[in-house]
Amino acid sequence: SQQGEEDPQALSIQEGENATMNCSYKTSINNLQWYRQNSGRGLVHLILIRSNEREKHSGRLRVTLDTSKKSSSLLITASRAADTASYFCATGDYGGSQGNLIFGKGTKLSVKP
Amino acid sequence: DAGVIQSPRHEVTEMGQEVTLRCKPISGHDYLFWYRQTMMRGLELLIYFNNNVPIDDSGMPEDRFSAKMPNASFSTLKIQPSEPRDSAVYFCASSLRGRNTEAFFGQGTRLTVV
Numbered sequence: 001s002q003q004g005e006e007d008p009q010a011l012s013i014q015e016g017e018n019a020t021m022n023c024s025y026k027t028s029i030n031n032l033q034w035y036r037q038n039s040g041r042g043l044v045h046l047i048l049i050r051s052n053e054r055e056k057h058s059g060r061l062r063v064t065l066d067t068s069k070k071s072s073s074l075l076i077t078a079s080r081a082a083d084t085a086s087y088f089c090a091t092g093d094y095g096g097s098q099g100n101l102i103f104g105k106g107t108k109l110s111v112k113p
Numbered sequence: 114d115a116g117v118i119q120s121p122r123h124e125v126t127e128m129g130q131e132v133t134l135r136c137k138p139i140s141g142h143d144y145l146f147w148y149r150q151t152m153m154r155g156l157e158l159l160i161y162f163n164n165n166v167p168i169d170d171s172g173m174p175e176d177r178f179s180a181k182m183p184n185a186s187f188s189t190l191k192i193q194p195s196e197p198r199d200s201a202v203y204f205c206a207s208s209l210r211g212r213n214t215e216a217f218f219g220q221g222t223r224l225t226v227v
Contacts, residue, residue: 030213042117042204042218043156088156092212100169101146101212105155 004032004072004089004104012110019076021107023089024069032065032072033090037106043088046074081113119205119219126226131193134222136205137186144211147180147190148204150221156204162188163211195226 004023013019023032031050035043049056049065049072056063062075076083086106118137126132138145147159160170165182173180177196182188192199202223206216 033215035216042220043206043216045215045217048215090216100158100161101208101216102158103148103156 004091006089006104006107008107010108013079015079015081015111015113017079019079019109021074021087023072023104025091029091034063034074035088035090037086079111081111083109084111085109117205117207117217117219119222121222123223126195128196128226129194132195132224134190134203136188136219138207139217142207142209144208145182145188146206150202150204197226200224200226
């Protein structure tokens with residue numbers, strides 16, 4: 001089944017810098033979602049981008065989607081220590097089962113104050 | 114709504130014992146998912162339900178695992194008998210329309226089998 005793969009596995013930056021995480025997937029998708037997980041907590045939805053969209057913004061988050069390259073990126077601008085978390089992309093196969101929301105292994109982001 | 118509620122938050126059990134994890138989804142959500150998270154394998158989809166009916170259980174690792182959803186507000190994931198390799202964090206999530214809408218996750222149950 002489909003699975004997104006995030007890159008890099010880990011990222012360490014200083015507060016105020018931008019953080020970019022990438023996600024690659026294998027087959028056609030309906031949409032792609034990004035989630036955040038703070039240590040010891042459940043995942044929290046950040047943003048959903050549909051296959052016919054190329055870019056989406058939400059506050060300090062910017063997500064791009066390139067269906068020709070089967071990849072997406074999540075940019076966090078002006079990072080804060082509170083952004084320290086793991087970030088996951090999730091996809092569902094186009095035409096596949098409606099419930100198959102498959103997650104990658106995530107990027108662990110550390111923002112140093 | 115209080116969100117997706119899972120219980121217990123932590124469970125420590127001995128190998129061979131039966132373990133039951135519980136989940137209350139958000140009211141009105143038609144889809145319920147069970148995931149397992151480990152360092153080695155990441156977040157794995159075990160099974161999901163649509164309108165209380167199990168749709169895809171291909172992620173359930175073994176026959177020792179079973180899941181039920183007797184009504185729209187309650188689901189269980191049972192492991193019988195439990196083994197040390199079942200140690201993981203188990204998440205329940207719910208959504209309005211499956212993969213096309215955001216999933217809301219519970220806080221998870223950290224299971225340790227000794």
